[in-house]
Amino acid sequence: MNRTTAPTLHDVARMAGVSTATVSRCFNLPDRVSAKTRETVMRAVEELGYTPHFGGRALASNRSNTMGAVIPTMENAIFARGLQAFQETLGEAGITLVAASSGYDPAHELEQIRTLVGRGIDGLLLIGAARPDETYAFLERRRIPYVMAWSYQAGHAGCFVGFDNRRAAMIITRKVIELGHRHIAMIAGITNNNDRASDRVDGVRAAMDEAGLTGRDLRVVEARYSLNSGRRACLELLETKPHPTAIICGNDVLAVGAITKAKELGLRVPGDLSVTGFDDIELARAVEPKLTTMHVPHRRMGQAAARALLAIRDGATDCPGTLLKTQLIMRGSLAAPA
Template structure:
């Protein structure tokens, strides 16, 4: 590597090219579109950048390539490992194509999400990953007007208007309800996320109601408790449900932290899971297989969502005519938190 005549206090792209023994345009391609550069040249340029401690000027790169090399991701919350699995896979994939991840969260506040979207657009993000499809249509019109590719995740769009990488929340919730009914349960309750501005929570609630109705059962409004997501909310909701004279024999949790809270609270209340009441979760996060009793839950394709969303956006940014995948599969994972309901006690005949 030729670095003798190069000033290393503030190296330029030309200095990197000279040190690597390639043309400056090759360095520019490496920085803006690595797929256009041979593996041998990539290695030489990478070594030169490391040796010279070269840091590209972001504004100059944006002007030259008309791209910021940034992809924005706006999540409902950062206080959860649920989205972390998918986002880690997403980031790893886009980084191999030369893109950086810009992350924000809105805490289930539609106005805050809209503000983040406007900010990211003003800062020139090349594409956006969003969670769910509950938002004002104005947002989609803006993204289309700005020619910014986007993808919605953790959801599907039956109308096929918006590109989605996700699964059918309605069907997934129906599946777990059917599993419990197959065990013999007829007395149900549900701990749900707030359904306003949250299509995933809404579809899961409707999926449970629909499955029960098909078998002549119902989910009373009093037995649906909506809460902000969290373990403490699960504890509170479980305590409320199991303090009533008419207790459910099965509680479906629309989010896994609710189920963890329910299990923790059951120990405080002296309630036996699954013999007194069955509990189910949703997503199969790491604690599900380690809590006692181990949690029966819906396993969602979190890492697959991250990978496919990244592939879709990178392909769109490369000008490819790419389609989103069909709805992804979920799986019911049966563990020890569910059992058939106890037979009613028969009073002794005197």
């Protein structure tokens, strides 16, 4: 036995005393092989420590059993969690994940997509819908099945597995207004090239309109995804008069940053200032007061995305997209104004 090179189908076949075809079938169509033979083969597989060679497999079957994902960054807990679930679900189906990150840059995203496609993926997970036509054109030309997560744009072509960011933001804003707040401010994520962030701003605006409050009553500051940006943005909002009595944040991290800053400035939360988040990550329950936020089912989204991609692979013709529900979670950081 040659110990220096990986064992091949051939080695297994020889050891088990069968043909390579039979060994191959043991892996791919187990019920086409008699139980006895299968057992012999599997014993040889064990003994040799055989693992199928990806290249050979991809070449012969025209399938890579690999799916790609390009997300903004794994450092953001919501994507990390979604990606984890995506990978787990894929793994159950024998698919491995190839991952890349775009750093929120559409040009870089396209570059990453190109690389993954060249690597031979059977499907692709993307985040949101805001990207240049060029990217969509590339995907169409190469016939790569893809799903977009975290968004759900009814008018947009393609397959979505996400939720209605705008509507969710409306719901949380309605609650804020219902409690009596009139001076409302928003700390939004960076909206450039980010439909999730901009939809949330739109949603807040829409709810204000609906309640007869004018856009002038809403001050919006954009901030990068970090506690410190949230703190800075909060400070900026509190420097001008009249103070807002409630700050609606585009995500939990910004909200927690805002809360800590507000407390540092001697404000009571929610007594003097209410703050709301969005996402419901673990952080939301670590801060005092606990964060009132919009719960997003990140894990379920990752799972659903994986299932959608698997369905397409298995021949689903129409888009097996999913519109997920979010849920308003009332905790301590939102109350009626003083």
